[in-house]
Amino acid sequence: MKKLLLIVLNFILNDLQAQNKPYSLFLIGDAGNSTVQNDVHKTLQKHLTENQNGGVIFLGDNIYPRGLDGTKDAELKLLTQLHTLRNFKGDWYFIPGNHDWAKGRWKGYKNVIRQANYINKFAKDSLNQPNTKHFLPEKGLPGPVTRDLGNNIVLIFTDTDWWLHRSFYHKVGKEEKFKKMEIAYFYRLDSILTTVEKQGKKSIFLSHHPLVDYGEHGYHKDKSWYYALVNYTPFQTFGLLGVNRALNSEMNQPRYMKLADKMYQMLEQHKNVIAVAGHEHNLQVIKRPNSLFLISGSGSKLTPLKRKITQKDCLFNASKSGFMELIFETSGKVNLKVWGGDGTLLNEQKGGF
Template identity: 30%
Template structure:
């Protein structure tokens, strides 16, 4: 067979195989998208009721609320207000970054300033009613989507919070990497990291890239007697876009990963963009070198301390993973939703607006609850059992040497 004919035959077979795979994926996704997924081992979760006594402290974890409605009808803000009323002073609200879409808080003369203020004011007005702690983190959008002038945007937003909600904690201050601590209640400690600092381009506060992880290890070792929540904007495990998971539609219409309505059909060629983001990544993806290095170093520390709870936003859905004795949350469905793939290492995922609540009881008992607007009952809850950390996978010697050289 001539070389040209062989090449055409190979391309045709590849095209047919890709088409069949995309059709199969599309059919699967239609069956489970926007439905809560719970791993089979936890399908009996409704049979496990919450303790009868009230929790000692509660923590709401709400990420990516930057596109909330400004007319007083936003469902997430209404659900958060209900949670705040139920909780009272014995609680903490943690906003996990991406507080203002699309690019944080512009300068006063910028044409998008009024819209940005309106969205942020709607969030701050809800938080102002709360009697407990309020903590705000920053995300990549708050840093002007990671552009070189992002630090300026970040400091402007922090100053706005100090002026309009002075009782809140904007952490870490001035865009520093952290870690910083906040004692939420007796025996319950919050540690905050500014994960965007590691992936940010352009000016940022000067710091050693490795020192924050050494400080984090020291903090966790010194606080083994406490229940610890570590909060950062970027997830460490994810079954969604930033973790390299894409829908069949995004292979055919790849530009919808940038804008939901960019329906420009690019079949076959369009699969190159998801493949690129899965293997190499945009700056906000786990596969990107800066994000990958930050994630690897952070997991190396967290895996040493069982029962740590790490909470993040960034991906616009709800996800829970238990890995190597720790608990990893993605709670980025504060104003938008996006595809999340079921299964894998996830215990729970749902493509729905909402947020997680951590309820801390006496006797070291901690419960994770999923709170979603419009739901007549919880779609998932789980007692976070104290766990013995699993042995991390053995890393081959050549890879170990590469990791040592990259530190």
């Protein structure tokens, strides 16, 4: 009896200690281009082992170049990330990116479903976590899907590629007509953000594609004529055939631009929102009036920024491999650390979010 009481007391003490510790949420994107663990994976795994009171989000493009397409190479690229979780007892999730959707090809939907099943099976068989879905949103649908992590943190998952992948021969997850689903999505998103704000919690909006981006995939005025030519002239016929699928994930693409603007405007109507994305293969920290926008997409690839950033709202940017860590203090303050792939602390922002 005494032994049982000691076990219960120890469990309660450990739980109380965890509640009094900061919660670290690690953010890593585009980490699926290596068949063996690279330096970023190893550094992340070290941090996860040391921060059991925390979580990690893999921000899409988990497998290059065409998602889990049935090849051994694709499976190994996904396992490099899953193996970082072997000694981790915290929260973890994957979201899909455009490469997981086979980069616009017709097998994209099938590959996304296959990846979700593989990840959930790994959680059950290798990590003994059978009751949690770890790939969100499910079934190729756009979301929004929420997970309350406690610690006044609510995750909001969105699959932006549900909008960008569309083409007449592409099979994309559907429940009803596209327009009705889009209206329902934004209605639910506004409702979620309003509820979380009223509760005094933080909304962490998760999508693969950034809503604000000063990198290569972001809006470039000098390229706008080219995208207008492809999308608003007879050349758009090639788009119907899927020939311009490589352009769908560039912010100059009208559908992407319209989607990003609509989501951005909605997030900015609320407070306590942190929007997190990958896609851009570098690291960016951007502060707007009501929201913080983080881009952490250099888990296995690097893309130069290619232009000098003079905007005052860009607090940090670097074309370096690495990931980010949001630290939620028990006081309610949120700190940010940007880690390089070699373990170097590249940037730190304290208490401003």
